[in-house]
Amino acid sequence: MARNTQVAADHNAPPVTHILAQFVATHPPGGWSDAVDHEAHRTFMNWVGCAVGAAHHEAADAALAAVKLLQPAAQASVLGRTEKIDMASAALLNGITSHTFDFDDTHLKTIIHPAGPVASAVLALAEHNNASGRDVIDALVLGIDVSCRIGNAMYPEHYDRGWHITGSTGMLGAAAGCARLLKLDTQKTAMALGIAASQPVGMREQFGTMTKPFHPGAAARAGLMSALLASQGFTASPKALEAPRGFMQTVSTKNDWNEITSELGQRFEISFNSYKPFACGIVIHPSIDACAQLRAQGVTPEQVERIELKVHSLVLELTGKKEPADGLQAKFSVYHGCAAGLTFGRAAEEEFSDDIVNRADMVALRRKVVATVDDSISEASADVTAVLKDGRRVHVFVEHAIGSLQNPMTDGNLEAKFHGLSDAVLGAAQTSELINACWKIGTAASVGALVALASPQRA
Amino acid sequence: MARNTQVAADHNAPPVTHILAQFVATHPPGGWSDAVDHEAHRTFMNWVGCAVGAAHHEAADAALAAVKLLQPAAQASVLGRTEKIDMASAALLNGITSHTFDFDDTHLKTIIHPAGPVASAVLALAEHNNASGRDVIDALVLGIDVSCRIGNAMYPEHYDRGWHITGSTGMLGAAAGCARLLKLDTQKTAMALGIAASQPVGMREQFGTMTKPFHPGAAARAGLMSALLASQGFTASPKALEAPRGFMQTVSTKNDWNEITSELGQRFEISFNSYKPFACGIVIHPSIDACAQLRAQGVTPEQVERIELKVHSLVLELTGKKEPADGLQAKFSVYHGCAAGLTFGRAAEEEFSDDIVNRADMVALRRKVVATVDDSISEASADVTAVLKDGRRVHVFVEHAIGSLQNPMTDGNLEAKFHGLSDAVLGAAQTSELINACWKIGTAASVGALVALASPQRA
Numbered sequence: 001m002a003r004n005t006q007v008a009a010d011h012n013a014p015p016v017t018h019i020l021a022q023f024v025a026t027h028p029p030g031g032w033s034d035a036v037d038h039e040a041h042r043t044f045m046n047w048v049g050c051a052v053g054a055a056h057h058e059a060a061d062a063a064l065a066a067v068k069l070l071q072p073a074a075q076a077s078v079l080g081r082t083e084k085i086d087m088a089s090a091a092l093l094n095g096i097t098s099h100t101f102d103f104d105d106t107h108l109k110t111i112i113h114p115a116g117p118v119a120s121a122v123l124a125l126a127e128h129n130n131a132s133g134r135d136v137i138d139a140l141v142l143g144i145d146v147s148c149r150i151g152n153a154m155y156p157e158h159y160d161r162g163w164h165i166t167g168s169t170g171m172l173g174a175a176a177g178c179a180r181l182l183k184l185d186t187q188k189t190a191m192a193l194g195i196a197a198s199q200p201v202g203m204r205e206q207f208g209t210m211t212k213p214f215h216p217g218a219a220a221r222a223g224l225m226s227a228l229l230a231s232q233g234f235t236a237s238p239k240a241l242e243a244p245r246g247f248m249q250t251v252s253t254k255n256d257w258n259e260i261t262s263e264l265g266q267r268f269e270i271s272f273n274s275y276k277p278f279a280c281g282i283v284i285h286p287s288i289d290a291c292a293q294l295r296a297q298g299v300t301p302e303q304v305e306r307i308e309l310k311v312h313s314l315v316l317e318l319t320g321k322k323e324p325a326d327g328l329q330a331k332f333s334v335y336h337g338c339a340a341g342l343t344f345g346r347a348a349e350e351e352f353s354d355d356i357v358n359r360a361d362m363v364a365l366r367r368k369v370v371a372t373v374d375d376s377i378s379e380a381s382a383d384v385t386a387v388l389k390d391g392r393r394v395h396v397f398v399e400h401a402i403g404s405l406q407n408p409m410t411d412g413n414l415e416a417k418f419h420g421l422s423d424a425v426l427g428a429a430q431t432s433e434l435i436n437a438c439w440k441i442g443t444a445a446s447v448g449a450l451v452a453l454a455s456p457q458r459a
Numbered sequence: 460m461a462r463n464t465q466v467a468a469d470h471n472a473p474p475v476t477h478i479l480a481q482f483v484a485t486h487p488p489g490g491w492s493d494a495v496d497h498e499a500h501r502t503f504m505n506w507v508g509c510a511v512g513a514a515h516h517e518a519a520d521a522a523l524a525a526v527k528l529l530q531p532a533a534q535a536s537v538l539g540r541t542e543k544i545d546m547a548s549a550a551l552l553n554g555i556t557s558h559t560f561d562f563d564d565t566h567l568k569t570i571i572h573p574a575g576p577v578a579s580a581v582l583a584l585a586e587h588n589n590a591s592g593r594d595v596i597d598a599l600v601l602g603i604d605v606s607c608r609i610g611n612a613m614y615p616e617h618y619d620r621g622w623h624i625t626g627s628t629g630m631l632g633a634a635a636g637c638a639r640l641l642k643l644d645t646q647k648t649a650m651a652l653g654i655a656a657s658q659p660v661g662m663r664e665q666f667g668t669m670t671k672p673f674h675p676g677a678a679a680r681a682g683l684m685s686a687l688l689a690s691q692g693f694t695a696s697p698k699a700l701e702a703p704r705g706f707m708q709t710v711s712t713k714n715d716w717n718e719i720t721s722e723l724g725q726r727f728e729i730s731f732n733s734y735k736p737f738a739c740g741i742v743i744h745p746s747i748d749a750c751a752q753l754r755a756q757g758v759t760p761e762q763v764e765r766i767e768l769k770v771h772s773l774v775l776e777l778t779g780k781k782e783p784a785d786g787l788q789a790k791f792s793v794y795h796g797c798a799a800g801l802t803f804g805r806a807a808e809e810e811f812s813d814d815i816v817n818r819a820d821m822v823a824l825r826r827k828v829v830a831t832v833d834d835s836i837s838e839a840s841a842d843v844t845a846v847l848k849d850g851r852r853v854h855v856f857v858e859h860a861i862g863s864l865q866n867p868m869t870d871g872n873l874e875a876k877f878h879g880l881s882d883a884v885l886g887a888a889q890t891s892e893l894i895n896a897c898w899k900i901g902t903a904a905s906v907g908a909l910v911a912l913a914s915p916q917r918a
Contacts, residue, residue: 058692065691066684070545071532086529162709167657195670198626198661199677205705211654211695214688218658222677225525229673232524233517236670246664250621251710 009244016260017197017241020149021190023264024142024176029134030442032141036268037442040141045438046105046275046414047098047115048079052434052454053349053421054100055080059210063096063217076124079454080425087124091174091224095120095217096210099166101349102331103279103421107144107272108405110151110165111282114273116216117170118143121224122177126447131181133444141270143177143223146193148269149260150241150248157254159204167202167215168251172241174223175230182231194236195226197247208328275414277403278347280331283315285401286382287334291341293396299386301343301365306387309338309371312379316371327352335366338384348420380404426456468703475719476656476700479608480649482723483601483635488593489901491600495727496901499600504897505564505734505873506557506574507538511893511913512808512880513559514539518669522555522676535583538913539884546583550633550683554579554676555669558625560808561790562738562880566603566731567864569610569624570741573732575675576629577602580683581636585906590640592903600729602636602682605652607728608719609700609707616713618663626661626674627710631700633682634689641690653695654685656706667787734873736862737806739789742774743796744860745841750800752855758845760802760824765846768797768830771838775830786811794825797843807879839863885915 030037054060055078064078067089076090077083079097084090098104098116105115122139125131147169151158159165175196179189199222202215230236240246248255278288287309315334324330330352339362340347356362377383380401386394400406402413409417415435422431434453441450489496513519514537523537526548535549536542538556543549557563557575564574581598584590606628610617618624634655638648658681661674689695699705707714737747746768774793783789789796789811798821799806815821836842839860845853859865861872868876874894881890893912900909 059694062691062693063688066687066693069687069691070547071534072545073530073532075530086531088529162704164657194665194668195673198623198665198670198674200659202657203699203704203706203709205696205699205702206653206657209653209694209696211657211693211699214654214693215657218681228525228528229522232521232528234521234525234670234673235518235668237664237668240662240664240670243664245621245662247662250662 009249010255011244013242013255014257014261015239015242016257017190017193017239019261019264020146020176021193022186024146024180025184025186025189027142027265029138032268036141036271037137039270039273040137041439041442042275042411042414043105043115043270043273044119044137044140044441045418045435047119048434048438048454049418049421050101050104051094051098052080052425054097055425057097057100059100059213060093060097062210063093067093075128077127077451077455080456082455082457087128088221088224090124091121091220092217094124095220096213099213099216101279102281103276103349105273105275106282107148107151107269108274109272110148110155111159112148112151112169113166113216114144114148114173116166117219117223118147118173118177120217120220121174122181123447125178125181125224127451129181130446130448133441133447135181136447137442139177139180141268142180143173144270145268146176147173152259153256154248154252154254158252162203162205163200163251164202164204164206164212164215167219168200170216170219171196171199171201171222171226174220175226178224178227179230182227184227184231188230190238191234191236192227192230194238194240195229195234196223197236197240200247200251208332272405274403274405275409277409277413277417279349279352280337280347281319283379284319284334284337285403286380286398287311287384288337288341288347289401290382290384290396290398291338292345293398294384294386294394295342295345297394299342299394301361303388304365304368304386305389307338307369308385308387309334309369310374310377310383311371312377313373313375314379316373324357326354327357330357334371335369336362338369339365468708469714470703472701472714473716473720474698474701475716476649476652476698478720478723479605479635480652481645483605483639484643484645484648486601486724488597491727495600495730496596498729498732499596500898500901501734501870501873502564502574502729502732503578503596503599503900504877504894506578507893507897507913508877508880509560509563510553510557511539511884513556514884516556516559518559518672519552519556521669522552526552534587536586536910536914539915541914541916546587547680547683549583550580550679551676553583554679555672558672558675560738561740562735562808564732564734565741566607566610566728567733568731569607569614570618571607571610571628572625572675573603573607573632575625576678576682577606577632577636579676579679580633581640582906584637584640584683586910588640589905589907592900592906594640595906596901598636598639600727601639602632603729604727605635606632611718612715613707613711613713617711621662621664622659622710623661623663623665623671623674626678627659629675629678630655630658630660630681630685633679634685637683637686638689641686643686643690647689649697650693650695651686651689653697653699654688654693655682656695656699659706659710667791731864733862733864734868736868736872736876738808738811739796739806740778740791742838743778743793744862745839745857746770746793746843747796747800747806748860749841749843749855749857750797751804752857753843753845753853754801754804756853758801758853760820762847763801763824763827763845764848766797766828767844767846768793768828769833769836769842770830771836772832772834773838775832783816785813786816789816793830794828795821797828798824
């Protein structure tokens with residue numbers, strides 16, 4: 001019964017568990033450029049807005065109802081709600097809500113949504129432990145560096161195999177961030193990473209169900225608990241990431257160790273984070289942007305005979321749903337995305353509501369979208385031509401959509417997006433205060449004031 | 460960037476998520492033979508004994524200390540201790556303790572230790588919900604059937620790849636058992652399985668650390684929470700197990716769907732469960748048994764010049780540690796196993812204590828063991844020859860060790876094993892009462908009396 005695994009084990013991997021643990025435990029506070037620190041604030045703010053915006057989604061209601069069966073202690077806040085629950089469950093809930101609208105940040109090299117697991121764990125722990133805002137930002141930068149570097153090493157094989165890479169690397173970023181916040185030493189940080197390494201979360205088959213946003217939530221919870229366990233002396237393999245039967249070799253046949261060790265402490269992966277202008281999968285964004293540009297040029301839905309859309313094959317593979325039945329399905333429909341872009345000039349969460357998705361004019365307009373595959377077009381681009389009833393053809397080519405690294409959301413764009421998510425939950429005035437608190441979190445003595453501002457019943 | 464996965468996806472898998480959910484939700488209570496029901500009681504009793512025995516191990520202390528940071532409600536018992544914690548954390552703790560001594564049950568076809576995840580989740584939920592003992596046994600039989608059938612389908616590829624199959628199938632058995640206990644319908648049971656499918660736990664690299672027993676504990680917790688989430692309306696893919704990017708195809712290239720559907724409701728996998736007589740990995744058992752037989756034949760350590768051990772290569776691959784530094788390492792040392800068998804005629808937890816492992820006579824004796832690989836010998840067998848100082852050679856061949864399916868532990872053996880684990884924790888008299896309560900659990904109106912008997916401070 002002696003058997004060989006399909007892929008030869010790599011017995012010579014560098015000791016990346018130790019290397020990352022040492023990095024997380026010993027890197028100087030704020031030991032990076034102002035640009036990196038500002039990107040961390042943008043990441044944090046975008047995450048808070050997404051979490052507040054989805055706080056009352058039915059997924060949050062169901063998850064909170066399940067958590068309440070455990071009669072949790074009131075340790076940490078569910079952003080956008082009045083309830084407080086134990087910090088591990090708060091990490092779960094905020095991780096769920098921040099990803100529910102598919103509106104959170106994206107590390108484009110790996111399509112990891114890094115803040116969900118890391119920020120959800122770090123903020124819940126920081127609230128209960130009364131940690132400083134500086135410590136939160138440090139934990140966020142370092143935690144995201146860990147999960148994204150591990151993602152870089154395994155991408156794309158790991159994702160192609162079926163893993164939802166946000167949840168299957170996020171528990172490591174969350175563990176790293178929480179270990180940092182707890183000021184664990186290198187050895188205990190390695191144990192936290194090791195315990196977390198046994199708990200990857202999430203398969204892509206869950207896309208379109210509540211279990212998709214559950215992935216970053218569960219990863220946040222697992223990472224936080226791993227750090228707490230390590231802090232109490234719980235042990236794991238010090239080679240849990242890299243060993244032949246450790247995490248990475250078990251879940252990926254591609255492991256480029258150099259992606260973890262190269263320029264560690266010099267290049268920070270949070271620099272490559274991006275923020276969605278549209279509340280759906282990133283591959284639809286160029287098409288929405290193009291249709292919004294058509295609208296800006298004066299094209300109206302009534303004028304349109306046909307919309308000719310040329311995109312990379314991956315766009316239709318991932319988001320080719322022609323007749324979405326509801327808002328959730330519409331997030332995987334480039335057809336609906338085009339209709340929303342042309343009709344509203346935007347595609348925030350509201351444009352993915354069931355009501356709008358099923359509106360007769362929207363159904364009619366998306367049926368006018370004729371999509372064809374052209375793999376000479378990048379998956380980051382879209383080529384759209386509106387063929388009008390009067391015979392005119394209006395053409396827009398989007399090379400890099402708004403929200404991409406080449407064409408990033410401005411701070412003002414991010415604030416407008418935050419208001420779009422939060423005003424209905426907290427009111428515009430309190431939302432403005434919360435935005436301000438997010439921009440200043442790195443110098444706040446504690447996170448208490450910020451989390452209070454994220455509650456509809458602030459003191 | 461369109462890519463192909465290495466292994467072609469199977470788009471024609473049968474709907475096993477639905478099939479298993481329907482089976483779990485609708486199978487009649489006690490709808491199996493008396494032999495199956497008795498085996499369920501043996502499984503349950505063996506699990507309780509293991510959990511009580513390790514209740515004060517440092518792994519349990521560390522895990523409980525971490526859980527207490529969440530200020531848990533007193534919903535369910537940690538077996539063998541006085542603390543009560545929330546039911547999800549109790550599932551975690553009892554899952555950890557029941558596997559800490561590597562002394563729990565083994566489904567030999569897959570080397571899954573099935574009770575840890577399933578019983579830990581089910582009993583914690585049953586205690587809080589005041590469920591009947593009959594419901595607990597039903598949930599245990601059905602939950603174990605789910606995890607072991609999924610294990611059968613994926614074994615050995617999934618295990619060879621690096622997964623600790625107990626934790627990476629256990630969350631499904633735990634979810635199934637808890638869904639049954641909550642009387643969820645087929646649709647919600649499918650959701651519970653689906654949520655759990657995104658949360659496999661554990662890599663083999665963790666063997667020899669506290670994270671190994673953490674795997675069944677975390678799987679128990681994940682399964683219980685998945686059922687609670689489903690009960691509150693949380694959704695997952697109804698094809699979460701079998702879809703091309705669902706759980707099974709993501710974590711295993713071998714998926715024999717027939718193993719899941721064949722004789723479902725007729726053949727119960729709990730029938731193939733076995734119980735360890737020795738507190739270590741099953742592949743060492745034939746060697747320990749052989750050395751204990753040498754001792755029974757009058758061979759003493761003092762007489763021995765050399766012990767010639769011939770075993771399958773897998774035995775040395777998994778347990779070839781020549782110089783174990785402590786009790787935990789000794790569990791992965793066939794050399795120590797032989798020394799314990801010859802010296803004590805047994806190898807319970809006590810014989811894997813640090814003190815005994817480091818005793819000079821034990822160190823000396825295990826250095827006399829000369830192990831050679833012979834793949835003509837089954838991994839379930841061992842060929843041992845004691846070469847004595849006077850030149851005599853005493854030979855023992857063990858085809859099937861005590862505790863194997865072919866040579867099972869009797870009920871009396873199991874009771875003796877239970878006393879060996881529990882007497883030091885609960886005292887012999889209370890242990891006898893607890894054993895009696897385990898044998899009668901299938902007819903108990905609730906599990907309250909049993910869990911009270913498992914506490915050192917019974918009422």
